[in-house]
Amino acid sequence: MWIRLRQIAVVTSDLLKTALDVQTVLGVEACHIDPGVGVFGLKNTLWPIGNQFLECVTPVTSPTAGGRYIERRGGDTGYMVINQVDDVASRIAHVGELGVRVANHMEYDKGGFEGIQLHPADTGGSFFEMDQMKVEGAENVDGPWWPAGSQWADFSRTERVRAISAAELQAVDPERLATRWAQIAQLELHTDNAGNPAIEFDNASIRFVEATDGRGDGLGGIDVDCVDRDAVLAGAEQRDCVVNDEQVLLGGLRVYLRG
Numbered sequence: 052m053w054i055r056l057r058q059i060a061v062v063t064s065d066l067l068k069t070a071l072d073v074q075t076v077l078g079v080e081a082c083h084i085d086p087g088v089g090v091f092g093l094k095n096t097l098w099p100i101g102n103q104f105l106e107c108v109t110p111v112t113s114p115t116a117g118g119r120y121i122e123r124r125g126g127d128t129g130y131m132v133i134n135q136v137d138d139v140a141s142r143i144a145h146v147g148e149l150g151v152r153v154a155n156h157m158e159y160d161k162g163g164f165e166g167i168q169l170h171p172a173d174t175g176g177s178f179f180e181m182d183q184m185k186v187e188g189a190e191n192v193d194g195p196w197w198p199a200g201s202q203w204a205d206f207s208r209t210e211r212v213r214a215i216s217a218a219e220l221q222a223v224d225p226e227r228l229a230t231r232w233a234q235i236a237q238l239e240l241h242t243d244n245a246g247n248p249a250i251e252f253d254n255a256s257i258r259f260v261e262a263t264d265g266r267g268d269g270l271g272g273i274d275v276d277c278v279d280r281d282a283v284l285a286g287a288e289q290r291d292c293v294v295n296d297e298q299v300l301l302g303g304l305r306v307y308l309r310g
Contacts, residue, residue: 053137054181054236056255057196058097058104059215059273060131061302062117066109069127069302070096073105076286076299076306077275078211083200093117097200099207100275101214102193103254106133107302127303129270131168131178132218133198134252137190139165139183149234157182162197163189169235175228176220176259177270179235192254211282216309217256217274221266225259228268232257272305280308 063069073079079098088095088108092115095108108130110118121128136142146153152170159165166182188194196203222228229248233240236250236257243249249258262268277283286292287299299306 052141052237053253054238055135055192055253056103056132056215056218056257057135057182058106058131058133058198059129059218059270059304060106060108060133060178061127061304062108062110062120062130063127063302064109064121066094066096066107069107069109072290072292072301073098073107075290076283076292076301077105078208078279078282078286079105080206080208082203082206083198085198085200091115091117097198097203099199099203100212101207101209102196102204103215104133104196104199104203105215105302106131106198124266124269124303128266129177129272129302129304131180132176132220132257132270133178133180133182135196136181136183139167139181142181143167145237146235151235154178159197162186163195164197174235175231176222176268179232209278211277211279211286212275213278214276215255215273216276217258217307218270219272219274219305219307220257220259220269221262221264221271222259222268223262225261229259232259270304272307274307274309276310277308278310280310283308 083097092112093108151173154170155168157166163186169179238250
C-alpha cells in the first residue's frame with residue numbers, strides 16, 4: 052500500500068497572471084487544459100514539475116465553490132493536495148470507517164482512473180484527494196496520470212525545478228490537523244527537523260505548521276527541488292514574486308526553494 056504526492060492545485064482569480072508567474076519563475080511548460088472542470092464553473096491549466104503537477108483553477112461563473120474559497124481565504128490560495136494510491140477501494144472503505152465524507156467520487160473508465168475528493172470539513176486543512184490509475188505502467192513513478200492528459204511527459208521541463216518535495220498545511224491547531232491527516236493516510240506521525248508534525252508519503256513530506264498569516268487553516272505552501280535557483284529567482288524578480296532568497300509566491304502559495 053503506497054501513497055504519492057502527485058499534484059498540487061491552487062485557485063486564483065486570474066488564470067493568465069498565474070500562468071505567466073508560474074512559467075516565468077519555474078520555467079515549466081503547460082501540458083493540459085481540462086474542459087471537464089467547466090461543470091464546476093472553472094477553467095484550468097496544468098504544468099508538470101518532473102513527474103508531479105501544479106494545477107491552477109479559476110472560476111468562470113458565479114457562485115462557485117472555488118470562488119467562495121478565494122473570498123474566505125482573502126485571495127489566491129492553495130486548494131487541493133492530490134495524491135496517487137494503488138488501492139482506492141480500500142481507501143474508500145477506510146475513510147468511511149473514520150466518518151470522513153467523500154465529496155466527489157470520480158470514475159472515468161476511458162482514462163483508467165478512479166479517485167475521491169474528501170470533504171474538507173471532515174479532513175481539515177484543504178481538499179485531500181486520493182486517486183488510482185488502473186492502466187499499464189500505473190505503478191511507475193513516471194506513470195500515466197489521467198488528470199494531466201496522455202502526453203504530459205512531452206512537456207516536462209526540469210531545467211529549473213524537478214520535483215515537489217513537500218506540502219505545507221497551516222492550521223490554528225497543527226497537531227490536531229496532522230493527527231487527522233495521518234489517520235486518513237494510514238501513516239505514522241513524526242516530528243520533522245524544524246519541530247513540526249509531519250507525515251511521509253512515498254515521494255514527499257506533508258508538514259503541518261501554525262497559521263500565522265491571518266488566513267486561517269489551509270494549504271499554505273510547497274517545497275520545490277531546485278536545479279537552477281538563480282534562474283528561479285531571476286524569473287521571480289521579473290514577475291515581482293520574490294519573498295526572499297529561499298521563497299517565492301505563486302498562486303497564493305509560499306514556494307520554498309530547496310536544494
